[in-house]
Amino acid sequence: MQSRLRDRIFDRKAERTHLQEVARSLGLFSLAFALLLTACAAPADLLAGPLQVTDGLGREISLEGPAVRIVSLAPSNTEMLFAIGAGSQVVGRDEASDHPAQAAEVASIGSTFGQLNTEAILALDPDLVLAADITAPEQLQSMEALGLTTFVLANPSDFEGLYENLETVGELTGHTVEASELAANLRARVENVIATMGDIDRVAVFYEIDGSDPSAPWTTGAGTFQDLLIELAGGENVASGIQGWGQIDIEQLVIQDPEVIVYGEGPFVVTTVQSLSERPGWDGIAAVQAGRVIPIDTNWVDRPGPRLVDALEAMARALHPELFD
Amino acid sequence: MKSAAVSSISPWIWTVGALVVAIVASVAIGAVSIPVDAVAGILLSPLVEFESEIPPAFSTILYEIRLPNLVLVALAGMALGASGTAFQGLFRNPLADPYVIGVAAGAGLAAVLAMSAQWPADLLGMAAIPAAAFVGALLTVALVYALARVGRSTPVTTLILAGVAVSSFATAITSMTMLLSTSELHRAVTWMVGGFALGGWGPVMAALPYVALALAVLLTMGRPLDVLQFGDEQAGQLGLDVDRVKLVIVVAASLAAATAVAFLGIIAFVGLVVPHLARLLWGTSYRRLLPLATLLGASFLLGADIVARSIISPRVLPLGVVTAVVGAPFFLYLLARSKRRLRAW
Amino acid sequence: MGYRDLTVLRGVTLEIVPGEVLAVIGPNGVGKSTIVRVASGRLPPQSGRVGINGRALHELSPSARAQLVCVVPQATNLPPTFRAMDVVLMGRTPYLGWFETESQEDRKLATEAMALTDTLDMAERLVEELSGGEQQRLLIARALAQASPIMLLDEPTAHLDLRHQDRVLGLVRRLAKEKDLAVLLALHDLNLVSRYADRVVLLSDGVVRQVGDPEQVLNPDLLAEAYGIRIDVVPSPVDGKPLVLSAE
Structure with a gap:
């Protein structure tokens, strides 16, 4: 065998x-x-020789050349691939990859509750499976055992990490020039936001990712990308005492009294500005009284891809609208 | 009254027939449609030379994905069928199943703890999460059994109470661990609802010795289980070493269920529905029930696996979701259809 | 003798001999069932011992014990979908290893036991289709298939009507004589005791009040003291044996 x-x-x-x-x-x-x-510099230069790139798990991954049949296992990967012009090399994608619109036309390889359809992946005969932090190590191992080449793109912890990921994807796909251009462009936009903020007074912000339990909504504390976005956008995360994701007690929230509430808006989220403002006890919070409850597309924030910069700009606008009028 | 010859042979024809159908369907159906002649060509290629060109990926899919998956699912189905039957016989209760005494909860806790400690997929050459789940399941059952002992005997009521208490505790710690290690949450959920679909022959080889050992013991426990149906007091007076028999059955049945859980995640209802169905169809003697339920378990789980792999293809539905969705209504149907027999476990 | 923290019976010394039916009587809660459980070896005595031909019973393995002593319980909660034949075959358990199944010899012994108890014609029927009396006879057949020299019965007539009470106890007495069994019978019904027992043990307040033949033990004064009510005993108009009546 x-x-x-x-x-x-x-x-x-x-x-x-x-x-x-x-x-x-x-x-x-x-x-x-x-x-x-x-x-x-045009399309993926098949001229390039063998590649050796270090992946997010510190593994040296060797390719015969830039990958031309890629299966993407995470929406962020898919978005990066398309953003640097490697979309035509993507032959398979996970079920959640729905951006950009062309991505939806690529064959899905499943992934419900994280279950991958190895059979469908294998049948696509990919030369690279672009995995992410959400890919279980067991799944990586089994794909490797089936002779597939896997590359894990680790979630970035800051924008530098995002630029690096883009360069890496460029290298893997033979789109180094586009990747560098995109990274430079994104870097300029991020630095513009930082420059605009200067040393402006920081506003207290509460970021809600899930309010199913209004007495203890889920939020993002220190170490999360959301925390970083808030800081760069001239805000101060009222949940920075929490490490990672966690639930904050409504009593804590009332005491912290955030000036702005930002909530993730997207699939599975039923919260609206109105419903949030009408929650019992929330009417005492400054942000609700001032009507500063602002939705932000959860896919921009949750997917560590190029749209993180869109998220940063939206956050900056939400916290300091006066600087953008 | 049915003729004795007919009633003693037909269950075997049914169960073996169902298993053969399930195996053939399992080989033929998948996310990638492989023509029947290609399947035959690949499977027979060691024996016969074929002219036609068969894409090499088909062969990999058959040998490295479908066949090992088929064997693993069949082994797990047999393990859960036999284990469920043994627990129902031991507890003299048609609603008992291996999870009652903490197999699933213990496996889940150990798996999630191992994941939150960021164990890699492979540790000392073993599949780390299944190994942890397996050890967790057995330790939990040992704890439950120790807590349930009253003097020299182990009454069923204390066993179930200890099982419920320890399971609840383990589940609570599992939830807490999952909430505290959000980075591994996705991996944990993936494992719990259906294992990792590891593929390849490694998991099969790892699971085989445990399932074989457990089944070898359980399949010979038919007569002692029959004696136990008269209650502990009478079984003892009939000369059965009740405490030792119970211990052997609990250990073997837990071993079987723990192996299934370790490799395929927490699969609900198989251990409950399969023995129940076998009992409704073919009566109560455990000497007949055990082997029949073992075969039926394999067919049932293979059928569920086919549904899981094909109903929303190319997406895969977790196996545990399918068995619960199919199993729960089926169980209610059995209940409604034959209340008279239900009293007669 | 008794349970972990409870002494039910004290200083009870009983002897049963082959071919004899020994009945244990006494008011509710006096320890009749405890005697059966201790005598079967399931419950070790707190002090003293239960021996058969000089061997301590509770130190034997369960199967060795079951080869010496069989027990006929009350016919309640039997597994309803077992065939009658399968119930009787369970009597062969002490002679089979866990992994063994019954041999032709075992089947022959079970068939004989069913013939003796007049249950052979129901061999293929399910337990749930049998009447209480039939089930009780089936349990006696199971005990006979166990082929042990001592038979213990705990209230075998509790749920039977008059006709079946007579059939079952008549059968037990006949078997004791024919097969030379030592039979110990825990029984409420004093008039059945009078008719079917060779010897009677009267228990009250945890001790043996009297041992002797039915005429000796079924004595109005002894019974009145043990049961706490006034009792009359008259000769039965049927067979002249003692007939016990409440005189309250």
Whole structure:
């Protein structure tokens, strides 16, 4: 059984090597043009040689060349792939990957409650499975055992991490130029927000991710990306005493008296500005009295992809509208 | 009165027939549709040379995904069927199942603790989470059994009470651990509802010795279980070493259920519905029930697995969700259809 | 002898011999069932011992014990969907290992036991289809299949009507004589005791009041003292045996 599998992997590698030889001879032929038209960075350059990239688990992952058949196991991965122009190389995606709109047209490989359809993944014959922190180590191991190449893109803890992830995805897919351009663009927007804030007075903010239990809503404390967004947008997280995600007691919240309440809006969230303001006991909070209850698209925040910058800008606007008029 | 010959053979024809159908369907049905001739070609390729070109991915899917998955699911189904039957016989209660005495709760707690400690998938060459779940299940059952002992005997009531108490405690700690380690929450939920669909022959080889050992013991406990149906007092007067028999059955049945839980997550209702169905169809003698329920368990879980893999393909529905959704109404139907027999466990 | 923290009976010394029916009588709660449980070896005595031919019963393994002593319980809560034959075959348990199943020899012994108890024609029927009297006879057949020299019976007639009471106890007495069994019978009904027992033990207040033949023990004064009511005993118009009547 094992040798049978190995044969098959070699087959696949042989096919690809053949493809690369064709590409390489074509490449030699067009070398002259390339020298003349240096700006021609266009589609995934199959010319690039073997790659070795370190993934989020510290593993050295080797590729024969940039990946051309990619299965993405997380919405953030899918968004990054499409954002740097590698969308056409994505052959499979997890069920939740719904952005951009073209991503929905790519074949889904399942993932309900995290259950992956290994059979469907294998049938797509990918040369790279782009996994994320939500991929269980057991699933990675089993995909590796089936001869698949997996690469874990770790969740960034700050914007630098996001830029690095974009560069990494660029390298894996042969879109290094677009990735660098996108990263530079995003960096400029983030720095613009930081510069706009200067050393403005910070406003107290409460960020709610789930209010199913109004007497103890779920929030994001220290160490979360939401906490970072609040800080960069000139706010002060009233839940910074909580480590990671957690529930905050309504009594605590009333004492902290946030000036702004931001809540995640998206699938599974039923909270509205009105329903939040009408919760018993919440009418005493300054943010509710001042009508400063603001929704933010939860997918921008929860998916550690390029739209984190959209989230930062939205947060800045929510906390300091006066600076943006 | 049915003819004795017919009634003693037909259950075997039914159960073996159902198992064969389930196995064939399990090989044929999956997220990727593989034509029947390709399946036959791949399976027979060691024996016969085929002209036609079969995509190599098909062969990998069959040998490395579908067949090992089939064997693992069948083993788990057998383990849960036999274990459920043994527990129902031991407790003389048709509503008993392996989870009553803490198998699932203990496995869940250990798995979540191991995940919150960020154990990798592989530890000392073993699948770390299934190993932790397995040890957790057995430790919990040992604790429940020790708590339930009154002097030299282990009354069923104290066993169930200790099981409920320890399970609730373990479940509470599990919830707390999951809430405190949100980074591993996703992994924990994934495992609980249906295991990790590991693929390959590794899990099969890891599970096989435990299931084989447990089944070998349980399948020979039919007569002692029959004697126990007269109650502990009479069973003792009939010469059965009641306490030792109970201990052996609890250990073997827990071992079987713990193995299933370790590799496929917490699968509800199989241990409950399968023995019950077998009993309604074929009467109460445990000597017949145990092997029949074992086979039926394999067919039932394979059927549930086919549904899980195909109903919303390419998405996979967790196996535990399917067995609960299918099992609960089915259980109620059995209950309604045959209340007379229900009294007759 | 008694339970963990409760001494039910003190200083009881009883002897049962082959071919004899010994009845234990006494008011409710006096320890009739305890005697049966201790004599079966399920309950070890707090002091003293229960022995058979000089061997201490509760030190034997369950199967060795069951080869010496069989017990006929009240026919309640039997597994309803067992076949009658399967119930009787359970009597062969002490001779089988856990992993063994009954041999032809075991089946022959069970069939004989059913023939003796007049239950053979119901062998294929389910327990739930049998009347109380039939179930009780089935349990006696099971005890006979156990082939042990001592038979203990705990209120075997509790749920039976008059006709079945006579059939069951008549059967027990006949078997004691034919098979040379030592029979110990815990029984409420003093008039049944009078008719079917060879010897009677009267218990009250946790001690033995009297041991002897029915005429000796079924004495109005002894019974009045033990049961706390006035009692008359007259010769039965049927067979001249003592007939016990309440005189309250």
